[in-house]
Amino acid sequence: MGTSAESDAFVAFERVQKSYDGETLVVKDLNLAMPKGEFLTMLGPSGSGKTTCLMMLAGFETATHGEIKLDGKPINNIPPHKRGIGMVFQNYALFPHMTVAENLSFPLEVRGMAKSEREQKVKRALEMVQMGAFGGRRPAQLSGGQQQRIALARALVFEAELVLMDEPLGALDKQLREHMQFEIKRIADDLGITVVYVTHDQTEALTMSDRVAVFDDGRIQQLAPPDELYEAPQNSFVAQFIGENNTLEGVIEEIGGNRCTVKLDSGDVIDAMPVNVSQKGERTRVSIRPERVEFNPELGPDAHTLTAEVREFIYMGDVFRTRLSVAGHDEFIVKTRNRADQKRLSPGETIQIGWLPEDCRALDAS
Structure with missing residues (x-):
């Protein structure tokens, strides 16, 4: 300073x-x-x-x-x-x-x-x-x-x-x-x-x-x-401590500029913003906020889609909170606004989820 x-x-x-x-x-x-x-x-x-x-x-x-x-x-x-x-x-x-x-x-x-x-x-x-x-x-x-x-x-x-x-x-x-x-x-x-x-x-x-x-x-x-x-x-630490947060773990495959490719431990490959990582081969924990994830996304060519299984669908008044199993993690949370067109999901259902790479941050693995 x-x-x-x-x-x-x-x-x-x-x-x-x-x-x-x-x-x-x-x-x-x-x-x-x-x-x-x-x-x-x-x-x-x-x-x-x-x-x-x-x-x-x-x-x-x-x-x-x-x-x-x-x-x-x-x-x-x-x-x-x-x-x-x-x-x-x-x-x-x-x-x-x-x-x-x-x-x-x-x-x-x-x-x-x-x-x-x-x-x-x-x-x-x-x-x-x-x-x-x-x-x-x-x-x-x-x-x-x-x-x-x-x-x-x-x-x-x-x-x-x-x-x-x-x-x-x-x-x-x-x-x-x-x-x-x-x-x-x-x-x-x-x-x-x-x-x-x-x-x-x-x-x-x-x-x-x-x-x-x-x-x-x-x-x-x-x-x-x-x-x-x-x-x-x-x-x-900050990502986990402030607000609700999803993390997926993996290894940096490519890195350059404001993009990196991460191979998740599940084998899935996603793009993210490199924030607290610097080199290929480094372990990382990627962070995605629950409200940045979309169901059956139409986010354009850049977006990632992963297959997810619904574990729990909870009505919370202004939002729905859905717990999913994604890439080997059973506690992946998605929050969606309570809108008239929101389809209620059932446990066991398989859906596609996605997000934009700029909403996904590659952080330190510690």
Whole structure:
């Protein structure tokens, strides 16, 4: 990543590493630059290093190596409460014995702010999250969604320009969670704040973010806008982790330009886009998204067709999900829109399926 990007960055990690025992690195040589006003999500499985990165930025963990900068200034040695960063956790961390207004006022009081100014800031923060009428209630009198809004208001109360959120919606039910995703994004956009958001929920990451950093094994595997991450994964891990994905394994037979020919382990030969492969004879895993596959295709001379056997045909409302046996794989999924002309398929039926070579990506075999 160029220095020009880093010098303009509001948040920057420069060659950051973290080890708890002096041997194993949980974060490995991390470089990341974020502009002001960006909503960036750190996404990855448990133990991938995403929460550790958030905690180092907050100041609750120290980097073993490298530098973290906020608005151009190194913050490695600045204690958490002096970084001016707002935090929102999954468990809300609200004081049960205080009213909502007292919960919001407390961090301002600690900073020695005058009472009239505190009241003004609390009122404004509650209005931002549409909770203006709830200042006199205690946390126990609020629903989960309301408590989460108050936790967000508390992060916004001292007008922090950077807000960190660690799995903030994990405790909410699906419907409320989806509603809050849009709500948080709207508030962040309206206020122009910079957000670093940690989740292991890929749908949440795709819905909310300007960019997503996909973590695995202490490294960022890919950093890109949501659509690019989904449509153009750079390696097998990202392809498997983001959204549903079909993979077929084989060997590169020919490669040149933006095409390669793959001989699948089943003996079938297909064309694909070479993404993370470079030479003939190399093992590869090709990736095709379920919605890019067509039944009895009429995709033109370029397309591939393979014979498939229907295993399961599931009605899901807006889509049909068909599980097929293809090229020796029994878990090949095709998603088709629920249209009036969609013929229902029966288990055991044999059909032709196909896709365009540019929708099929030849990735690393690991």
